[in-house]
Amino acid sequence: MRYAMAVDTRKCVGCSDCVVACQTENDVPLGYCRDWIVETNDGTYPQLFTEIRSERCNHCDNAPCVRCCPTGASHIAEGGIVLVKHNKCIGCGACIASCPYNARYPHPDGYVDKCTFCEHRVKDGMKPSCVAVCPTKCLTFGDLDDPNSEVSNILKRRKYKTLIPEAGTKPQLYFLI
Amino acid sequence: MNEELIVSGRNNLMVDPQLNIWHWPIALYLFLGGLAAGILFFAALYYILGKEKEYSTAVRKAPFIAPFALVIGLAALFFDLRHKAFFWQLYTTIRLQSPMSWGAWTLLVITTASFIWCALHIRDLFPEFDWKYKFLKDRETFFNKHKKALAWVMLVFAVITGIYTGILLSAFNARPLWNTSVLGPLFLASGVSAGAAAIVLMSKQQTERLLFTKLDLIVLGIELFLIIHMFMGYLAGPQSQIEAAGLFLGGQYTAVFWIFVITIGIILPAMLDVMELRGFHIPAVAPGVLVLFGSLMFRFVFVFAGQVSHWLY
Numbered sequence: 001m002r003y004a005m006a007v008d009t010r011k012c013v014g015c016s017d018c019v020v021a022c023q024t025e026n027d028v029p030l031g032y033c034r035d036w037i038v039e040t041n042d043g044t045y046p047q048l049f050t051e052i053r054s055e056r057c058n059h060c061d062n063a064p065c066v067r068c069c070p071t072g073a074s075h076i077a078e079g080g081i082v083l084v085k086h087n088k089c090i091g092c093g094a095c096i097a098s099c100p101y102n103a104r105y106p107h108p109d110g111y112v113d114k115c116t117f118c119e120h121r122v123k124d125g126m127k128p129s130c131v132a133v134c135p136t137k138c139l140t141f142g143d144l145d146d147p148n149s150e151v152s153n154i155l156k157r158r159k160y161k162t163l164i165p166e167a168g169t170k171p172q173l174y175f176l177i
Numbered sequence: 178m179n180e181e182l183i184v185s186g187r188n189n190l191m192v193d194p195q196l197n198i199w200h201w202p203i204a205l206y207l208f209l210g211g212l213a214a215g216i217l218f219f220a221a222l223y224y225i226l227g228k229e230k231e232y233s234t235a236v237r238k239a240p241f242i243a244p245f246a247l248v249i250g251l252a253a254l255f256f257d258l259r260h261k262a263f264f265w266q267l268y269t270t271i272r273l274q275s276p277m278s279w280g281a282w283t284l285l286v287i288t289t290a291s292f293i294w295c296a297l298h299i300r301d302l303f304p305e306f307d308w309k310y311k312f313l314k315d316r317e318t319f320f321n322k323h324k325k326a327l328a329w330v331m332l333v334f335a336v337i338t339g340i341y342t343g344i345l346l347s348a349f350n351a352r353p354l355w356n357t358s359v360l361g362p363l364f365l366a367s368g369v370s371a372g373a374a375a376i377v378l379m380s381k382q383q384t385e386r387l388l389f390t391k392l393d394l395i396v397l398g399i400e401l402f403l404i405i406h407m408f409m410g411y412l413a414g415p416q417s418q419i420e421a422a423g424l425f426l427g428g429q430y431t432a433v434f435w436i437f438v439i440t441i442g443i444i445l446p447a448m449l450d451v452m453e454l455r456g457f458h459i460p461a462v463a464p465g466v467l468v469l470f471g472s473l474m475f476r477f478v479f480v481f482a483g484q485v486s487h488w489l490y
Contacts, residue, residue, distance in 0.1 A: 016185040037185035041178055048178075068348055070277035071266040088266050091259030093191075093198035094277050100351035100488045102196065105189035110260035164488050166415070167350055 002144040003079040003117055004172040005131070006154050007054050011138035014039055014052040018130035018139065022056075025118065025129035029108050034115040035130055051177075054130070054139065057082060057103040057115035058163065058171030065095035065104065074112075079143070080172065081119050086111040100167040117141070144172075181490070196352075196484040202253035207342045207476040208371070209250035210284070211364055212469070213243040214339035215372020217291055219389075221332035225325065232388065234380040237301045242375060243291040251284065276348045280341040287334040293320055293327060339365035342476075346483060354421035354486035355479070357410055363403040367472050370396040374446075374468035378461075386461075387454070393468065394450040397443050404439070421486035430482045438478055442471010 014037045022028060022035050035056035042049045059082050066074045066082060073088035074095050084095075089111040096104045096112060107113040118128035122141075126132070131139040142151035151174075160174045191198045220240045223232045258264055268285070272278040297320055299306050308314045320327060343364030346355040373393040380386045411422035425434045446464040453459045 014184055019185045032189050033185070033187055036183050036187040038181060039184045040181045044178060052184075064350060067274045068277065070272060070275045070281060071263075072270050072272060073266070087263065089260050090263045090266055091261070092277060093257075093259070094275070094349075096192065096198045097196060097484070098349045098351050102189075102192050105192045106198070106259050108190075110262075112259075164490055167488060 001079040002172070003059065003081055003122065004142070004144045004151055004174060005056075005117070005128075006140040006151050006158075006160065006174045006176055008136075008138040008140070008154075008158075008176045009051050009053055010176065011136045012037075012052045012054055013136055014054075015135060017133050017135055018054050021129045021133040022115070022118075025121075026116070028113075032105055032107075032113070034103075034113070053175055054134075055101070055103075055163070056130070056173065057117075058101055058169065058173045059115075059117060061170035061172060062168060064098040064100070064167075064169060068094045068098045070094065077119065079117075079122070081117045081122075082114070083116055083119060084112050084114060100164050100169065101171075196487070199480055199484065200257060201477070202257040204477040204480040205473075206250040206253045206257075207345070207364070207480065208473045209246040209253070210342045211339055211368025211472065211476070212371045212375065213246040213250070213287070213291065214335045214342075214365070215369040216240055216243050216246075216375055217287065217294070217331050217372075218335040218339070218369060219372055219376060219392075220294065221328040221335060224328045225332065232385050233301075234382065234385055235376045235389070237298045239372075239376045239379050240291060240294050240298065241302065244288065244295055247284065247288045247291060251288070276341060276344045280338075280345060283334055283337050283341055286330070287338050290327060290331045290334060294331060297321060297324065336365065339368040342368065346479065349483075351488065352421075352483045352486050353415075353417040353488070354411075354424065355483040356418075357407055359403055359407040359410060360479075363400065363407065364476075366396055366400040366403060367475055370400060371469055371472040374465040374472075378465035378469075390450050390453050390464070393464070394447055394454070397447045397450070397468070401439075401443055401447075417486075417488050420489070424482050424486060429485070430478055433474070434478050434482075437474040438471055441467055442474055443468075446471070 016037055019033055019035055023033060028034055035054060038053045038055055040051045059080055063082050066076055071088050071090055073085045075083060077083045091106060091110045104112050104114040121128060127141050131141045140151045140154050142149035144152055146152060155174055158176045160176050162171045162174060187193055216239050219235045224236050229236045255264060267281045271282060308317055340361040343361040347357055347360035350356050370393055373389045373396060377386050377389045408422055411418040424430045446467040449459050449464040
């Protein structure tokens with residue numbers, strides 16, 4: 001099993017619904033977020049290009065945060081989901097410094113927190129909350145090991161990119177372009 | 178135009194707008210760890226070489242700084258943890274891929290060794306000292322009998338501790354400034370030069386001071402060489418590292434790096450060392466204090482500048 005997410009940058013309008021849904025679903029403390037919207041603007045008027053991306057933890061195959069964690073609190077769970085065991089985390093910050101995507105933050109309670117791909121929903125067969133609420137249906141979540149899953153199909157059909165592949169992290173968040 | 182904005186408003190504490198997860202306690206600890214490693218390295222080395230009497234400050238007196246430095250350093254590390262009650266989780270596992278994990282175990286060994294070493298030499302400071310209980314006296318005889326083995330353990334673990342303070346940072350590929358393998362040997366050299374400086378400051382014996390002034394000069398030379406090497410690596414590297422080096426070459430850390438670390442911390446004390454060796458009369462404390470100051474500033478500059486450097490997206 002290899003969970004992954006595809007983000008259609010041509011459909012995303014940057015409404016931030018995924019951000020709010022995540023904060024509500026996961027009781028993210030006020031002022032923090034586990035996912036966010038990036039807007040890029042390139043070109044010179046009148047030739048302008050905008051790309052909107054809904055970003056979160058990339059649940060890397062070669063996760064530097066898991067590698068540098070001194071206690072094993074950061075670990076790779078079923079399906080390649082990168083998770084933090086709160087009662088093993090000492091809050092040293094090594095994983096936060098090791099993430100090229102800045103996807104982790106120190107929770108006010110002390111431990112390190114991040115996107116979980118809504119593991120608690122996924123294991124019951126539901127979609128992550130950001131995917132479930134997206135009004136433009138630009139987020140696709142599923143199992144890459146299953147060739148017939150929605151995410152496998154869309155990655156077969158569409159051109160895509162990942163973020164900072166040169167960091168060697170093998171990110172599992174695919175941006176359709 | 179080419180701009181990239183987070184439009185949903187992200188303001189995660191200590192992560193935005195730039196990483197700020199490690200603060201002064203980490204820099205202080207890296208300095209104190211390096212200093213203790215340098216001192217214990219020389220103590221063990223000159224004990225193994227059988228020069229205990231000639232260089233008595235290095236072997237007997239200076240090591241008393243080490244346990245204090247290590248305990249204060251460890252306290253600083255603990256202070257910078259955000260989930261303090263769970264710190265013991267460090268000692269429930271050994272994860273070789275995580276420098277912080279094997280570093281924690283190394284610190285456990287070197288701190289214990291430094292305490293034992295000081296206990297064996299406590300009569301050099303307090304001649305009247307008595308261990309009182311038979312149990313403690315037995316332990317003293319035991320370690321005195323195996324002092325050579327203890328010195329070897331200390332020598333090896335002092336080197337590991339010195340290198341570890343650098344590798345702790347260089348293991349992060351996400352921060353291009355830290356991500357250079359020169360950082361391990363460079364931090365070791367910086368720690369060893371700080372150790373030699375501390376011994377020069379404490380020693381009252383002319384031959385010993387001259388020897389450690391010479392050693393200090395050599396290590397400062399190595400340090401300078403490694404720093405040049407590091408910049409060559411950055412500037413021949415990918416854009417992310419060219420921009421990381423730019424922090425020191427015109428960027429926001431230029432002044433503090435070239436004035437405090439290079440000029441005051443390396444070149445000035447090296448010149449004073451040369452003058453001292455040539456027979457000029459130099460205030461005894463000057464080069465030592467400058468080297469210690471430069472070593473401390475080096476850790477501060479690197480810890481903070483590294484968190485500013487980032488990948489390009």
